[in-house]
Amino acid sequence: MSSQDIIARSATTTPMPSVRQVDEVAKLIDVSKCIGCKACQVACSEWNELRDEVGHNHGTYDNPADLTASSWTLMRFTEHETESDSLEWLIRKDGCMHCAEPGCLAACPSPGAIVKYANGIVDFNQDKCIGCGYCITGCPFNIPRISAKDHKAYKCTLCSDRVAVGLEPACVKTCPTGAIVFGTKEAMKQHAEERIVDLRSRGFAQAGLYDPPGVGGTHVMYVLHHADQPSLYAGLPDDPQISPMVSLWKGITKPLGLLGMGLVALLGFFHYVRVGRNVVEEDEHGPDPAVHQVDPAVHPYDPREPRV
Amino acid sequence: MDMNRRQFFKVCAVGLGGSSLAALGVAPPTAFADQVRHFKLARTIETRNTCPYCSVGCGLIMYSQGDAAKNVAQNIIHIEGDADHPVNRGTLCPKGAGLLDFIHSPNRLKHPEVREPGSNEWKRISWDEALDRIARLMKDDRDANFIERNAAGQTVNRWLSTGFLAASASSNEAGYITHKVVRSLGILGFDNQARV
Numbered sequence: 444m445s446s447q448d449i450i451a452r453s454a455t456t457t458p459m460p461s462v463r464q465v466d467e468v469a470k471l472i473d474v475s476k477c478i479g480c481k482a483c484q485v486a487c488s489e490w491n492e493l494r495d496e497v498g499h500n501h502g503t504y505d506n507p508a509d510l511t512a513s514s515w516t517l518m519r520f521t522e523h524e525t526e527s528d529s530l531e532w533l534i535r536k537d538g539c540m541h542c543a544e545p546g547c548l549a550a551c552p553s554p555g556a557i558v559k560y561a562n563g564i565v566d567f568n569q570d571k572c573i574g575c576g577y578c579i580t581g582c583p584f585n586i587p588r589i590s591a592k593d594h595k596a597y598k599c600t601l602c603s604d605r606v607a608v609g610l611e612p613a614c615v616k617t618c619p620t621g622a623i624v625f626g627t628k629e630a631m632k633q634h635a636e637e638r639i640v641d642l643r644s645r646g647f648a649q650a651g652l653y654d655p656p657g658v659g660g661t662h663v664m665y666v667l668h669h670a671d672q673p674s675l676y677a678g679l680p681d682d683p684q685i686s687p688m689v690s691l692w693k694g695i696t697k698p699l700g701l702l703g704m705g706l707v708a709l710l711g712f713f714h715y716v717r718v719g720r721n722v723v724e725e726d727e728h729g730p731d732p733a734v735h736q737v738d739p740a741v742h743p744y745d746p747r748e749p750r751v
Numbered sequence: 752m753d754m755n756r757r758q759f760f761k762v763c764a765v766g767l768g769g770s771s772l773a774a775l776g777v778a779p780p781t782a783f784a785d786q787v788r789h790f791k792l793a794r795t796i797e798t799r800n801t802c803p804y805c806s807v808g809c810g811l812i813m814y815s816q817g818d819a820a821k822n823v824a825q826n827i828i829h830i831e832g833d834a835d836h837p838v839n840r841g842t843l844c845p846k847g848a849g850l851l852d853f854i855h856s857p858n859r860l861k862h863p864e865v866r867e868p869g870s871n872e873w874k875r876i877s878w879d880e881a882l883d884r885i886a887r888l889m890k891d892d893r894d895a896n897f898i899e900r901n902a903a904g905q906t907v908n909r910w911l912s913t914g915f916l917a918a919s920a921s922s923n924e925a926g927y928i929t930h931k932v933v934r935s936l937g938i939l940g941f942d943n944q945a946r947v
Contacts (some may be wrong), residue, residue: 480845482845482847488849489829490851524781603788605790607787608790608793616831616832616842619842
């Protein structure tokens, strides 16, 4: 994978190379198979050379308490009491969803700081990141985090460096229960179908695939036992949408603002040509005309010259 | 704009210098650097091993820096599951997945230490001292507590006052040898599930 495989780039209007046909990849997280062991969190930190600070227990199994710039994935634990009075422990691996229409990329004002590859991976380029935090506003899943260390945004890369050389992401490889699987998006949808049939036969009539169309589908998908209520799973959005403010700002306000700036510059030029600059007449409060000031640079002082 | 001859020359010199520097490439356009982080294992040495934690015995691959040339000190930079290993087929639990920090931990035990009876301090000793001490203490204990026959007069050859804890990461061969040594001494308390 290289810069030629980028099919979308933040704050860039020139077209991206897009003739090559690349299979889209996807990570499928089967929530029903997850045991919450957090091997994926450890493998992620190990591969990406991240070591988050040791935090405090907040009364849940979530560790750390939230995603950070050094924790790109996190098991979120939910205790769900069903109508039949039984307890379900819903464990969802949270992290970047790698949307087909990424809100972060649309919101980012820095050219090339957020890119989308032809295989579907959405990646942050921290050397171009200006730390404005608009990606957080643009993200319907509340994923990116700004580092307090370097004031740049970080999130899951779907191990773009591993995928680029033909490997699976680190979390996928380590998962002991096979709850996280990786392959082409088509293969993952097929795998999800088989899982859903199995879950339905086990009494989860609402089992289904979470691949929200509001963001054009995602390259990280979930198999949920309660696909009718995604919000059960630690607030997974039922119908994620990119905030209308992003399209209002980037779609209308920004071009209008640029047009305004251009018009002002053009008007200024014509004003200068037609009217000229505003010359302020020297008033009586200026330097005393009786005092003759000599600029020594203009009139060099020659001591040998006879004085007048 | 009022400008004397000297100021005019200054402005010209600055302009010429600046544009020359730019033309020479001092202020180049943004480079097309690789977007993706380089794959860090491209030329590392791969070494197979077994996870030291539990008795499942997952296969590992340890990746170390350098190409094993004479002047290079190998340093393990990454560990992940061995996809060809029949036990785990590449997967690792959170403990196994974090083995890199286990290896580089400042608290890792790197040499034999002894805490003598009555002492509250660990003292560093050499391997020779350690093995001599273990052999001496085992011999003394075995001589004192070895049970050759039980109450019924049957030969049992038991040594119940000493136990033996071996590593769970042992290979079949190492496990076989350990078993032979321990059983031939008459030790019954013996475990390979060390969970160290």
